[in-house]
Structure formats: C-alpha cells, structure tokens
Amino acid sequence: MKFAFLLLWLIRLLPMSIIGGLARALGYIAYAVAKERRRVGLINLQLCFPELPSAERRRLIRNNFVYMMRLVLEYGVVWWSRPERLKKLVTIKNLHYVTDLRAQGQDVILFYPHFVGFEMCVYALNQYIPLVSVYSHQKNAVMDQQIYTGRQRFNNCYIVSRREGLRPIIKAMRKDHAPFLYLPDQDFGTRDSVFVKFFGNDAATITGLSRISKLARAKVVPTIARRVGNRFELEFYPPWDNYPTEDAMADTQCMNDFLEERIREIPDQYFWLHKRFKSRPDGQAKVY
Template structure:
C-alpha cells in the first residue's frame, strides 16, 4: 500500500490532462481484463436503458471504466494537492442554496449521488462549508487511515461511523448547522431497504433521506459533481419543496427520479460497475 500511496503522491504533480490520458489507457485495459465488472455494468445498462443497443452499452461502459480509473488516480490530488489547486479545478454553481439556509439557522441534508467526480467535488465542497459524513472503515488499515485523514484535511468535517445511530448524525449536524453529506443510492442489502423503482426496475433503496430529513427537520438540497473535460463542476440544486411527506416510499421514489434525470445528462459518469440490483424481492430471479 505504501507503493500505491507513493505513486498517487507523484501523480498529483502531473497536469490533469496527463492524468486523464493515463486513465484512458489503464481504463481501456481494465475494461478488457475485468470481465466480471464489465458484465455487471452491461447488465445495469440493459436494465436502465433497454432501448440502447449492445454496441452503445459497450462503448458507454468502456468510458465508465476510464472515468473510474481516473477517479482512483485523482486521489493523490484530493489528498495532497493544495486547496488552491482544487478550488481552481472545480467550478461551484449555486452554493447559495445551502448558505442561505444555514444563515437562517436551518439544517441541511445534501443528497450527493455516486458520480465519478464525487470525491473531488466533496473536497471542494468542504472548503466552503462544514460537513457531516458517514464513514465505513476499510479492511486495509493503511488505506483506512489515509482515507480518514484525507477527509479531515480541512479540519472541517464531522465523521460519524456507519455503525452509529441516526441520533449521532443529527447531533453532528447541529454543530454549526453542518450539512449532512448523504450518498444513499447504492444497494446496501435488504435490511432497512424499500424496493422502489430505479428507472424501470425494482431496486433495494435506503429510505434514509426522507426519514432523516423528518427527524432532523432538515431541508434536502441535491448536489451533483460532474467531470467536464479536465475540470469539474459542482452544482447545487434548489431545496426540495414539500419534502419529506408522510409517504416514505413516495419520497424515496422522488429521490430516484431526480437521480435518473441527472444520469441521463451524463450517463457515462455514474457508478455503473456497482451491483445496484443485487438484492431482489422475494421470488424474483437474480440479475448477476
């Protein structure tokens, strides 16, 4: 792991276009070699975009591999490049949707889905506002320590373990009204999940966005991180009105519907290599 960290530290010295060129090469190689991940991505696209041809799906997943490798190579920039460099790399749009609420003493949950620019976007975001983040410990101790240290680099992030209760999250949010950075758009298994449509397929979805918003009396502000060429864009969207409601399932479907719209805008930048439909309703066949 020390060799990996050393390589990432050196890579951060390169211009972003050169990191991108290296990611294009390594991503193309990974697409050819990582047969199982490639299969997962193609199944996900078939379920979400049934009208897309096989050739189009293969091209999109190849680009997705390149984006994912680039995400990995950019960790050195996130961890060790100057804050000024990250500020220059990331264009921020509509931050006022959050700062206006915080100025009024309101709490905020940032719905932040898994797009390939999410890591760089989070480091840029944390320069502007404090954040509450849920953290899952990694099996490798060195990697775990580095990720944890990286998330604390601005001394402006309240980290809560995934094993802690909702009360711990809400308590952390109320320190300086720090927004809760929430990424609930993956399959975390059947426990505490609802089966809600994601595109046209039932997907095990954590309804925490609705439940935490209700418990914390917090506003939900979606945020999307995009890669734009060799730069990034972090866009905040207006706070959702009439959210949450008394219908948790409808609230969760609203979350997925918003995400679908953003995916259609940049389909090659979503986390397609994750087994999003791994958990199935009783009696339904497995996809993977």
Template sequence: MKFVFAVLWLLRLLPMRAIGAIAWLLGTLAYWLARERRRVGLINLRLCFPQMTRAERKRLIRANFRYMIRLALEYGVAWWSSPERLRRLVDIKGLEHVTALREKGEDVILFYPHFVGFEMCCYALNQYLPLVSVYSQQKNDVLDAQIYQGRQRFNNVYIVSRQEGLRSIIKAMRKDHTPFLYLPDQDFGPRDSIFVPFFGTDAATIPGLSRISKLARARVVPAIARRIGDRFELEFYPPWEDFPTDDTQADTRRMNAFLEDRIREIPDQYFWLHKRFKTRPAGQPRFY
C-alpha cells in the same frame, strides 16, 4: 498499499490532462481485464436503458471504466495537492441554496449521488462548508487510515461511523447547522431498505433521505458533481419543497426519479460498476 500511495503522490505532480491520458490507457485495459465488473456494468445498462443497442452499452461502459480509473488516479490530487489547486479545478454553482438555509438556522441534507466527480468536488466544497460525513471502515488498515486522514485534511468535517446510527448524525448536523453529505443511492442490502423503482426496475433503496430529513427537520438540497474535461462542476439545486411527506415510499421514489434525470444528462459518469440490483424482492431471480 504504501507503494500505491507513493504512485498517487507522484501522479499529483502531473497536469490533469496527463493524468487523464494515463487513465484512458489503464481504463481501456481494465475494461478488457475486469470481465466480472464489465458484466455487472452491462447488466445495469441493459436494465436501465433497454432501448440502447449492445454496442452502445459497450461504448458507454468502456468510457465509464476510464472515468473510474481516473477517479482513482486523482486521489493523490485530492489528498495532497494545494487547497488552491482544488478550488481552481472545481466550479461551484448554486451554493447560495445551502448558505441561505444555514443563515436562517435550518439544517441541510445534501443529496449527493455517486458520480465520478464526487471526491474532487467534495474536497473543494469542504473548504467553503463544514460537512457531516458517514464513514465505513475499510478492511485494509493502511487504506483505512489514509482515507480517514484524507477526509480530515481541512479539519472541517465531522465523521460519523456507519455503526453509530441516526442520533449521532443528527447531533453532528445541529452543531452550527452543518450540512450532512448523504450518498444513499447504492444497494446496501435488505436491512433497512425498501424496494423502489430505479429506471423501472425494483431496487433495494435506503429511505434515509426521507426519514432523516423528517427526524432532523432538515431541508434536502441535491448536489451533482460533474466532470467537464479536465475540470469539475458541482451544482446545487434548489431545496426540495413539500419534502418529506408522510409517504416514505413516494419520497424515496422522488429521490430516484431526480437521480434518473441527472444520469440521463451524463450517463457515462455514474457508478455503473456497482451491483445496484443485487438485492431482489422475494421470489424474483437474480440479475448478476
């Protein structure tokens, strides 16, 4: 693992375009070698975009592999490049939607789905805003220490363990009205999940966006991280009105519907290699 970190540290010295060229080659190789991940991605696309031909799905997943490898190779840039470089790499749009709420003394949850630009944009954002982040401990101690240290590099983030629960998250949010960076768009298993359609297929979905915003009396502001060539764009959308409601199921469906629209804009940049439909309702067959 230390060798991997050394490689990432060296790669950060390269121009972003050169890192992209290496990622293109390694991503293409990974597409052919990682058969199981490729199969997962193709199944996800078949469920979400049944109108696509098999050839179209293969092209999209091949591009997705390249983006995912590039995300991994650019960790060195996020962890060790200068703050100025990170700010130059990321254009931030609509940040006033967040700052205006904080100035009014309101708490904010940033709905921040898993797109391939999410890490770089997060490190740039953390230079402008303090953030609350939930952290899951890694099995590898060396990797765990590096990820934790990396997230703390600007000394401007409150990290809450996933095991601590909602009370710790809300307490951290209320300290200086610190926005909570929330990524609830993956399959975390049956516990605490509800089944809500995602591109027309029931998906085990954490309803935390509705529940936390209700408990914390916080506003939800969606934020989407996009890769644009060798750079990034982080766009904040207006805070959701009439959210949350008394219908947690409808609130969670609204979250998924918003995400579906953003995925359609940049379908090759979403985390398709994750088993999004792993958990199934009782009696339904498995997909993977």
C-alpha cells in the same frame, strides 16, 4: 499499499490532462481484463437503457472504466495537492441554496449520488463550508488511516462512523448547521430498504433520506458532481418542497426519479460497476 500511495503522491504532480491520458490507457486495460465488473456494468445498462444498441452500451461502460480509473489516480490530487488547486478545478454552481438555509438556522442534507466527480468536488466544497460525513472503516489498516486522514485535511468535517447510528449524525449537523453529505443510492440489502422503481426496475433503496430529514427537520438539497473535460462542476439544486412526507416509499421514489433524470444527462459518469439490482423482490430472479 504504501507503494501505491507513493505513486498517487507522485501522480498528483502531473497536469490533469496527463493524468487523464494515463487513466484512459489503464481504463481500457481494466475494461478488457476486469470481465466480471464489465459484465455487471453491461447488465445494469441493459436494464436501465434497453433502447440503446449493445455497441452504445459497451461504449458507455468503457468510458465508465476510464472515469473510474481517473477517480482513483486523482486521489493524490485530493489528498495532497494545494487547496488552491482543488478550488480552481471545481466550478461551484448555486451554493446559495445551502448558505441561505444555513444563515436561517436551517439544517441541510445534501443528497449526493455516486457520480465519478464526487471526491474532487467534495474536497473543494469542504473549503467553503463544514460537512458531516458517514465513514465506513476499511479492512486494510493503512488504507483506513489514509482515507480518514484525507477526509479531515481541512479540519472542517465532522466524521461519524456508520456503526454509531442516527443520533450522532444529527448532533454533528447541528454544530454550525453543517450539511450532512448523504449517498443513499446504492444497494445496501433489504434491511431498512424498500423496493421502488429505478429506470423502471425494482431497486432496493434505503429510506434514510426521508427518515433523517424528518428526524433532523432538515431540508434536502440535491447536489450533483460532474466531470467536464479536465475540470469539474458541482451543482446545487433548489431544496425540495414538501419533503419529507408521511410516505417514506413515495419520498424514496421521488429521490430515485430525480437521480434518474440526472443520470440521463451524463450516463457514462454514474457508478455502473456496482451491483445496483443485487437484492430482488420475492419471486424475481437474480440478474447477475
């Protein structure tokens, strides 16, 4: 593991275009070798984009492997490159949607889905505003320490263990009205989840965004990280009006609908290799 970190430390010295070339070669190899992950990705795309020809779905997943490999290779950049480099790599759009709310004393939750640019963008953002982040401990102690240390590199992030529950999250948000960076768009099982539509399919989706925003009396600001060539774009959208409602299922469907619209804009940049439809409603067959 330490050797892998050394490689990442060295790779960070390369221009982004060269890192991209390495990622393309390694991504194509991973696409050919990682048959199970490729199969999962293709099933996801078949469920979500049945209208696309199979050749186009394979192209999207091949690109997705490249993007995911690039995300891994760029960890050295986010962990150890100079802060100024990260700022230059990320164009931030409409941050005022967050800063205006904070200036009014309003707590904020950033709905931040799993797109491939999410790591680089959040490290750039954390130089401008404090953030609250939930952390899941890694099994490997060296990896766990590095990820935790990396997230703290700007001394501007309140990290709460996933095991601690909601109260420490809300308490951390109220320090400086630090926005809570929340990624609720994967399949975490049926506990605390409801089945709502995602690209027309039943998807187990946690209701946490609705629940936490209600408990914290926080505004939800959707935030999307995009890769644009060798650079990134982090776009903030207007805070959702009339959210949350008294209907957690409707709120969760609203979240999925917004996410689906953004995925259609950049379909190869979403985390398709995750088993998004692993949990099934009673009576529905498994898809993987």
